[in-house]
Amino acid sequence: MELRNLKTFIRTAELKNFTRAAESLGYAQSTVTAQMEALEKELGTALFIRNGRRVVLSSAGEELLSYAYRFRALEEETRNHFDRNGKPAGHLTVGMVESVSASEYVKGIASYLKKYSEVDLKVTVDTTIRLLEALKKGEIDAAVLLDRPVADGELQIFYRKPEKICFFACSDSKYGRKVSVSLKDLEKEPWLLTEKGCNYRKELEEEFASRGIFIGSRLEMGSTRALIDFVAGGLGISLLPEFDLREELLKGRIVKIPVSDYEMEMELQILVSGKRWMSPSLTCFCEEMAMKEEQEI
Numbered sequence: 001m002e003l004r005n006l007k008t009f010i011r012t013a014e015l016k017n018f019t020r021a022a023e024s025l026g027y028a029q030s031t032v033t034a035q036m037e038a039l040e041k042e043l044g045t046a047l048f049i050r051n052g053r054r055v056v057l058s059s060a061g062e063e064l065l066s067y068a069y070r071f072r073a074l075e076e077e078t079r080n081h082f083d084r085n086g087k088p089a090g091h092l093t094v095g096m097v098e099s100v101s102a103s104e105y106v107k108g109i110a111s112y113l114k115k116y117s118e119v120d121l122k123v124t125v126d127t128t129i130r131l132l133e134a135l136k137k138g139e140i141d142a143a144v145l146l147d148r149p150v151a152d153g154e155l156q157i158f159y160r161k162p163e164k165i166c167f168f169a170c171s172d173s174k175y176g177r178k179v180s181v182s183l184k185d186l187e188k189e190p191w192l193l194t195e196k197g198c199n200y201r202k203e204l205e206e207e208f209a210s211r212g213i214f215i216g217s218r219l220e221m222g223s224t225r226a227l228i229d230f231v232a233g234g235l236g237i238s239l240l241p242e243f244d245l246r247e248e249l250l251k252g253r254i255v256k257i258p259v260s261d262y263e264m265e266m267e268l269q270i271l272v273s274g275k276r277w278m279s280p281s282l283t284c285f286c287e288e289m290a291m292k293e294e295q296e297i
Contacts, residue, residue: 001042003075005035006068009047012036013057013065014137066275069138073277088281089118095131096123096144099194100268102224103243105144108289115288119281128199135273141282143271144289146241147199150271158270159290164242165200165264167257168249170234180260183211190218190236192227200266204239207262228254241266 012021012032022029040047047061057065100106101123113121124131124140131143136154146163167186169175187208194201208215218236221227224244231238232253248254270286272278278286 001039002035003071005039006071008032008035009039009061010065010068010072010138012048012055013061013068014139016054016056018055019053069273069275072138073275076277076279087118088116088279088284090279090281091120091122092279092281092285093122093124093140094142094144094285095134095140096125097128097131097146098125098222099146099224099241099244100144101125103241104246105243105268105289108291112285112288116281116284119285121285127197129197132271135271138273138276141272141276141279142286143269145269145271146266147269149267150269154274155271156274158272158286160267160269162265163268165239165266166242166245167237167239167259168231168245168254169237169257170232171252171255172234173237173255175237175257176255178258181258183208183259183262184213186237186257186259187213187215189215191215192219192221192230192236192238193217194224194227194240195220195222200239200241200264203264207264239264243268 008021008025008027011025012018015021015024018032018036019029021027022032025032036047043060043064045060046058047064048055049058096106109121109123113119124134126134128145128147131140131145132150132152132155134140135143142158149160150157175181196202205215219227219230221230224240227238227240228245228248230236232248237257245254245256249256270289272282272286
């Protein structure tokens with residue numbers, strides 16, 4: 001069984017398309033087709049269910065995929081041991097949720113790149129759901145999330161730390177003079193919120209609904225930095241991780257809203273696949289990020 005064919009199989013399974021797999025690997029489509037046919041012949045079973053241009057894995061294909069990932073991980077481990085002598089090098093792809101990518105936690109990335117000049121790092125920003133899917137498929141090597149604790153047998157949590165999620169307003173607003181505010185008091189405020197599906201927005205809406213409180217968003221935006229600037233400009237109130245607000249709180253542009261009857265906390269988590277080998281590049285990245293996060297406390 002050729003490892004090259006298994007790698008092509010993995011890419012085809014992830015992209016669900018022979019043409020796109022060929023383009024991503026730099027092959028002709030006929031090469032991908034021939035490799036997959038050779039693999040199916042060798043194993044004596046159909047690995048794909050073909051439906052026009054789109055293909056999906058058969059039950060046998062699903063079984064083979066987990067083995068293929070393990071073969072690829074073992075190859076990476078072997079190459080790293082003999083070719084690089086354990087030194088971090090090569091390609092590494094990590095994913096982050098937007099709120100983390102907009103925070104000072106990304107200083108860990110700069111520190112990592114300075115220490116390990118032979119690593120080529122790619123960072124993708126996406127939602128928790130899509131990052132978890134990408135991690136399971138092997139499309140990324142690690143995911144940095146802010147969410148409820150992830151419980152998944154295919155993944156392992158390398159690092160975790162609780163983080164507060166805070167309500168905040170413009171420093172010139174009435175909330176700068178308030179000692180205590182109830183959640184009900186915020187009902188009629190103009191809300192500037194992250195896009196629907198964001199974990200802390202979802203939890204907030206569920207809490208409001210359980211109390212019979214309705215809020216409408218004046219603005220929905222995926223940019224943490226823009227939301228902070230708009231709130232600082234007096235356009236409304238919002239809810240974001242405390243680590244995203246620290247700098248502007250120190251500058252006095254915004255203030256925390258002292259909500260007395262509700263608190264929200266999420267966990268910052270660095271996750272890796274439980275099925276893949278932790279290369280030196282990946283291990284050092286996770287350690288660097290965890291160290292920087294502890295320094296931010």
